[in-house]
Amino acid sequence: MASYNRLSPAAAEKLRAVVGEGRFQYGDAVREEYSHDEMPIYGRYLPEAVCLAESTEEVSAILKICHEENVPVTVRGAGTGLVGGCVPVAGGVVLSTMRMNRILSYDMNNLVVHTQPGVRLCDLAADALAHGLMYPPDPGEKTATVGGNVSTNAGGMRAVKYGVTRDYVLAMTVVLPDGRIMKLGKTVCKTSSGYSLLHLMIGSEGTLGVITELTLKLVPKPRMDVSLILPFRDIATAIASVPAIKLANLDPQSIEFMERDIVDSSAAFTGNAVFPTVVNGREAGAYILVTLVGEGEAELTAKMDRLGEVAEKAGAYDTLVVWTDGLKKDVWAARSAFLTVIEAETKLLDEMDVVVPVDRIAEFLVYTHDEAERQGVYVRSFGHAGDGNLHIYCCSNDLEEDEFKRRVKKLMDACYAKCTEFEGQVSGEHSIGHAKKEYLRESVGDTAYGLMGAIKQVFDPKGILNPGKVCHDWEGGALDA
Amino acid sequence: MLKILVCVKQVPDVNLVKIDPVTGSLIRAGVPAILNPLDGNALEAAVRTKEKYGGAVTVITMGPDQAAEALRECLAAGADRAVLLSDRAFANADTLATSYVIVTAAKLLGEYDLIFCGKESLDGATGQMASQLAERFDASQLSSVRTVLEVDEKERTVTAERELAGGIETAQAQLPCLMTVEKTNYRPRIPNLKSWKASRTAEIEKYTSDTIPGLDRAQIGDPGSPTKVPRTYPPEKGPGGEMIREGSAAKDAEKLFALIADRL
Numbered sequence: 001m002a003s004y005n006r007l008s009p010a011a012a013e014k015l016r017a018v019v020g021e022g023r024f025q026y027g028d029a030v031r032e033e034y035s036h037d038e039m040p041i042y043g044r045y046l047p048e049a050v051c052l053a054e055s056t057e058e059v060s061a062i063l064k065i066c067h068e069e070n071v072p073v074t075v076r077g078a079g080t081g082l083v084g085g086c087v088p089v090a091g092g093v094v095l096s097t098m099r100m101n102r103i104l105s106y107d108m109n110n111l112v113v114h115t116q117p118g119v120r121l122c123d124l125a126a127d128a129l130a131h132g133l134m135y136p137p138d139p140g141e142k143t144a145t146v147g148g149n150v151s152t153n154a155g156g157m158r159a160v161k162y163g164v165t166r167d168y169v170l171a172m173t174v175v176l177p178d179g180r181i182m183k184l185g186k187t188v189c190k191t192s193s194g195y196s197l198l199h200l201m202i203g204s205e206g207t208l209g210v211i212t213e214l215t216l217k218l219v220p221k222p223r224m225d226v227s228l229i230l231p232f233r234d235i236a237t238a239i240a241s242v243p244a245i246k247l248a249n250l251d252p253q254s255i256e257f258m259e260r261d262i263v264d265s266s267a268a269f270t271g272n273a274v275f276p277t278v279v280n281g282r283e284a285g286a287y288i289l290v291t292l293v294g295e296g297e298a299e300l301t302a303k304m305d306r307l308g309e310v311a312e313k314a315g316a317y318d319t320l321v322v323w324t325d326g327l328k329k330d331v332w333a334a335r336s337a338f339l340t341v342i343e344a345e346t347k348l349l350d351e352m353d354v355v356v357p358v359d360r361i362a363e364f365l366v367y368t369h370d371e372a373e374r375q376g377v378y379v380r381s382f383g384h385a386g387d388g389n390l391h392i393y394c395c396s397n398d399l400e401e402d403e404f405k406r407r408v409k410k411l412m413d414a415c416y417a418k419c420t421e422f423e424g425q426v427s428g429e430h431s432i433g434h435a436k437k438e439y440l441r442e443s444v445g446d447t448a449y450g451l452m453g454a455i456k457q458v459f460d461p462k463g464i465l466n467p468g469k470v471c472h473d474w475e476g477g478a479l480d481a
Numbered sequence: 482m483l484k485i486l487v488c489v490k491q492v493p494d495v496n497l498v499k500i501d502p503v504t505g506s507l508i509r510a511g512v513p514a515i516l517n518p519l520d521g522n523a524l525e526a527a528v529r530t531k532e533k534y535g536g537a538v539t540v541i542t543m544g545p546d547q548a549a550e551a552l553r554e555c556l557a558a559g560a561d562r563a564v565l566l567s568d569r570a571f572a573n574a575d576t577l578a579t580s581y582v583i584v585t586a587a588k589l590l591g592e593y594d595l596i597f598c599g600k601e602s603l604d605g606a607t608g609q610m611a612s613q614l615a616e617r618f619d620a621s622q623l624s625s626v627r628t629v630l631e632v633d634e635k636e637r638t639v640t641a642e643r644e645l646a647g648g649i650e651t652a653q654a655q656l657p658c659l660m661t662v663e664k665t666n667y668r669p670r671i672p673n674l675k676s677w678k679a680s681r682t683a684e685i686e687k688y689t690s691d692t693i694p695g696l697d698r699a700q701i702g703d704p705g706s707p708t709k710v711p712r713t714y715p716p717e718k719g720p721g722g723e724m725i726r727e728g729s730a731a732k733d734a735e736k737l738f739a740l741i742a743d744r745l
Contacts, residue, residue: 029728229671273668301678308674321677324554326494326515 002463002474004072004090007048011069015051015093018061023052023099034094037081038343041350041405042435045087047074047094054099056173056181056212063210064179066093072467073177075206077118077145082351083433085152085205090467090474095210097147103127104213111218112170112187117147117211124216133218136162138254139429140336147211153203155429157254157335160246160386161293162219164429166202173213174201177460187215200455205431206466208459222293225253226300227322227331229275230311231284235259238286239362241314242385245290246358248310250303254291255386256335257361260284262342262380266334269341274330279317288316288385289335338382339391346395348404352415356424358388364415364422368392371414375407389428416442432470440471483536483632486593487527487560488583488614489520491544491551492604505714507604516551519599521558521669523662526629527597528559528670534632537561539590543571543582549685557672557680564590568689571701575708576605580613581700586693587618595632595639596620596659611661621654627663632656 007015007026016024025031026049035044048071053059066073072092079086088094097118104114111133115124122142128135139149139156148154150172155164171185185191185198201208232238238257245255260277267273277284290307294300308319322331343349356364365381372379372394383390392415394408416426416439426436426443441449452471456463468474493512501508527538540555542548543566552563566586574582587593596618601608615622627644630651637656642649644663672680690696699705723740725733 025728031728032730228674274671276671297681301681304674304678319674320671321557321674322671323557323677324515325513326518327671 002467002472004092004464004467005070007071007092008069011065011071012049014065015049015062018058018065019051019053023054025050033079034076034096035087037079037084037086039082039084039349039351039435041348041401042084042087042433043089045089045091047088048091050094050096052096052099053212056175059095059175059210059212060179060181062093062095063175063177066464067178067462070462070464072464073210074466075147075151075210077148077151078120078143080141080144081148081152081433082353082430083427083435085431085433085466085469086148087434089434089469092464092467097145097212100147100212101145106131106133106218107187110187111220113216113218115146115214115216117150117214118145119147120145121149128218129221131218132221134221135168135216135218137165137168139165140339142336146214146216150202150211150214151205152429152431155384155387155389157256157291157384159384159389160255161251161253166199168217169198169202169214170217171215172198172201172211174209174211176209177462177465181212182209185215189217203431205433205470207456207470207472208465210465222253223295224297224300225291225293225328226304227254227289227291227328228304228307228311229320229322229331230288230290230314230316231276231279231318231320232286232288232314232316233282234285235365236362237315238288239365239385241288241311241316242358242361244310244314245288245307246386248306250290250292250307252290252386253293254289254384256289256383257385258287258289258335258338258382259380260286262338262382263287263334265341265345266337269344270334270337272330272334274327274334276320279320282317284317289331335382339393342380342393342395346393346397348396348399348401350394350405350408350412351430352392352394352412353389353427353430354392354415354419354424355387355389355428356419356422358385360422360424361385361388361390364390364418364424365392367418368411368415371411375411377404377407377411384428387428388424412439419443434468437470483531483534483594483634484591485527485531485536485538486587486596487520487524487538487540487555488596488598488610489524489540489542489551489555490517490599490602491515491542491548492517492602495603498604500713500715502715505712507713514547514550515603516554517599517602519601519603519662519664521554521599522664522667523597523599523660524555524558524560525667525669526626526660526662527595529667530595530629530632531559534634536594539564539587539593541583541587542566543574543579549687552685553680553683556683557677558669559672559676563683563685565685565687566689566693567687568691570690570698573703573706574701575706576607576609576613577707578701578705580610580617581705582693582696584614584617585696586688589693592657593618593620594634594656594658596657598659598661600624600661600663611659615659618657618659620657620659623652623654623658623660625663626660627665629660 035046072090074088076086100116100118138158139154539562540560541564628642630640
């Protein structure tokens with residue numbers, strides 16, 4: 001198991017010299033926000049120093065120093081993760097990419113954008129749209145950085161049509177743990193040229209190298225889109241409609257599901273009760289939200305007709321058309337607020353981000369709710385019905401933290417085992433971090449887990465990059481904040 | 482069976498409108514036009530009243546041909562009939578000329594028991610239209626309506642709750658009555674597929690200055706508008722904010738209190 005040195009004052013001075021006074025925090029000046037992500041239940045760990053790098057060369061210089069000094073380095077984007085991925089559990093240096101926030105250039109002939117990793121997803125999406133193009137990955141957390149999205153292979157709402165972040169990364173510049181700079185991938189769409197180190201970097205959560213530049217694929221902006229709300233009696237009926245929707249040849253951009261209670265909370269929190277709760281005289285218990293895209297109104301109308309027929313057969317109370325831009329904004333703002341709402345209403349929070357086959361979502365949710373009831377933990381869920389990616393939040397407002405953690409552990413042990421039984425994945429887009437390592441090992445098996453560890457060893461023999469994450473063991477005395 | 486009229490306006494989405502810093506005029510190019518949001522609340526109140534008592538809802542607007550899109554939105558959300566008053570001769574109308582054209586045309590189409598309006602438009606925001614329309618229709622008026630409680634067709638009265646600064650007032654008025662509606666209880670419904678589709682192909686009845694008989698040309702458009710706008714300008718910008726970054730929440734708070742204390 002790796003052991004590290006503390007950052008010496010002399011080494012700290014070297015780092016300060018690389019980034020300059022204004023972009024360096026050391027000792028007491030290190031801000032508390034760097035000790036956690038958005039899931040503080042997994043612990044707070046304050047780094048010894050923070051460097052806000054602005055270039056590949058600076059990142060390289062920082063890593064060289066830390067490599068020589070045997071000091072751990074944890075890369076951090078916007079800190080919006082949910083599994084402690086950017087949390088420096090072994091102390092050392094946090095390397096923030098937030099100042100590497102420039103969109104460098106567009107190549108309109110090859111439909112790609114060159115960008116630094118610290119650009120926020122919402123900024124890249126808006127800028128691409130202004131160029132008449134769309135960056136298809138659309139994770140719920142719009143203030144996350146694209147570098148973070150690539151490092152976790154984030155998916156999001158449009159994955160059902162366009163795929164996930166991995167499908168849009170063509171090339172990148174990476175700095176290895178010893179400071180060497182490497183370019184991976186090319187601005188072309190096909191390759192049959194050896195092991196894909198590019199794809200190994202994607203989803204590696206900052207454990208193999210530091211991404212300092214990205215070349216991302218874009219698509220032409222769809223001409224028209226419409227969202228449709230399908231209210232159902234309950235979640236089981238709602239989910240049961242999804243395979244039929246996917247079979248109807250509509251090529252939907254999104255198929256999201258949401259339970260009534262989270263919709264109610266979102267309405268109360270945002271003051272925006274956009275989802276109707278009583279539809280044709282009946283109380284809705286769950287909703288499916290579908291987005292269709294097309295070249296014109298006639299094409300969309302034909303698709304909506306087909307969706308309407310499928311929805312009616314599946315028991316939807318109605319098919320509601322979200323046509324105007326204002327309404328679309330309201331509906332999707334309500335959807336995007338779900339996690340914020342849960343965080344605001346909950347004292348103790350933990351989460352699962354499992355993926356199960358689409359036709360087993362309802363069964364999995366019923367199992368989870370039953371187990372949660374048995375453990376006395378409140379569960380709230382929403383997610384991507386089209387690809388089986390569920391966001392399940394375990395909540396409590398009255399348990400002591402230790403008791404909550406004990407109960408949630410039991411609940412999660414059962415749910416992840418069930419997920420494995422269903423041939424599902426531990427995480428669809430939130431990743432492993434240090435929170436889900438044991439569940440990853442159980443899911444993939446010792447052989448695969450061991451290979452992951454061996455790969456980590458090849459890239460990072462000293463284990464200084466993001467210690468204790470994904471498949472890397474580190475149980476040293478944490479430098480608790 | 483109630484005869485209900487809803488007066489609406491298509492407006493630029495002012496959240497997206499920029500102001501030319503030199504001329505002070507609104508830059509509307511490329512800005513999407515939307516149904517005035519408060520008019521959506523008025524429509525919802527009208528449609529719910531129709532659903533409760535029976536009747537028909539006519540929606541009327543004055544504007545360019547593109548304003549038909551706002552009328553279709555109203556048809557999708559429960560209106561039965563849509564009327565567009567569109568003519569270059571109506572251009573540059575102030576509220577006086579607009580209310581004259583709308584009422585002259587609406588009276589041709591029939592009589593109304595209830596007239597609903599949003600309380601103001603997102604762009605002009607004069608809030609003058611409702612009172613002018615009520616006067617010209619010779620109707621009573623209830624402003625700031627948060628709930629339509631009861632319509633008594635026999636007694637020819639409407640009872641409604643009004644949302645006032647200090648509380649809620651229950652008021653009764655004679656029909657015909659014009660009501661401006663608060664958004665509190667009347668979020669516009671999301672249309673279902675059937676009504677949305679019907680709205681896309683429904684007939685929009687269009688009238689021009691030539692097809693509204695008896696229209697006095699001196700009272701329409703620019704000549705009929707006594708209001709002159711000598712200048713529009715953006716509000717002056719205040720000084721930018723100051724970021725407090727003292728290194729910790731406690732130190733940030735300390736600094737903030739010190740700054741407030743300095744200014745008191």
